[in-house]
Amino acid sequence: MTTTEKSTAPKTKRAADVVEKVYRQVRDMAIDYRFRPGERINEVELAQRFDVSRTPVRQALNRLEQEEFVTFVPNRGFFAREITPQDIRQIYEFRALVECGAFRLACERATDDAIRRIQRAWKEQTTRCHDWKMISEADENFHVAIADLAGNPHIVKSLKDLNAKIRFFRRIDLEDAKRRENTYLEHATILDRLRKRAVDGEETLRKHIVMSSAHAVEVTKEGLARIFFDTAA
Known part of the structure; x- marks a missing residue:
């Protein structure tokens, strides 16, 4: 492994850890309906809350959309799941x-x-x-x-x-x-x-x-x- 590879690996791991941590925290919020049904999810507020950039928040929300905890509307953003x-x-x-x-x-x-x-x-x-x-x-x-x-x-x-x-x-x-x-x-x-x-x-x-x-x-x-x-x- 080269010096560049050695220095890059820990950074990549840390970034993945941050994404996973944010994902779990936002998922818990979605499970407990701390986002009200139909509410637009504010990515900036979540990033500030978890003291991270918007990138891991967006990655977490993309995962949660696949799991049907949130929905995504093009040009509008992510929204909390509805209840019927x-x-x-x-x-x-x-x-x-x-x-x-x-x-x-x-x-x-x-x-x-x-x-x-x-x-x-x-x-x-x-x-x-x-x-x-x-x-x-x-x-x-x-x-x-x-x-x-x-x-x-x-x-x-x-x-x-x-x-x-x-x-x-x-x-x-x-x-x-x-x-x-x-x-x-x-x-x-x-x-x-x-x-x-x-x-x-x-x-x-x-x-x-x-x-x-x-x-x-x-x-x-x-x-x-x-x-x-x-x-x-």
Whole structure:
């Protein structure tokens, strides 16, 4: 390696690190709807906030557009994603397809020890959970753990991407005490069907995930109220 190559490599790595850091910070903001739906994203303000140039901000936003967290309008810039009940319901439908396929593969491929580890982890997590945010995180981890038993990293990546898009609404949904109680009971049933390698557990999982149109409207309304009026349940 030449002297020029040696001096260039660290700079390139530092630049990549900056872009990655900005990307993760802006992605977290998009996930939590700290950009209001339809709001134009001010690249200059973000650059000042993170003490960087506009270049890593623009690169981060380009990545987030590909992931559908923001949209780009030529000659106008980047805008925060919109929210509609139909969008939320469709994401949950897609999530159900991904997870049910993973469940079917997990029935074929998972070891008994792996299934027992998920049972223990879920029990430990719910014991430690003291608020709805922790419960939501535990719920997300539970579903990813089952998908991981399918032995296909592409499935896990798809599910994690979907989880990020609905995380805001998942938390709202699990604030409801009745919904949390049902979640615990349904998780127990899902694990029991998985332990028995019962493919009919796939339908149990689908019903557990899919959101009705009416419920999608309800959750979306609550989400919009939180975003625009800073309300809490």
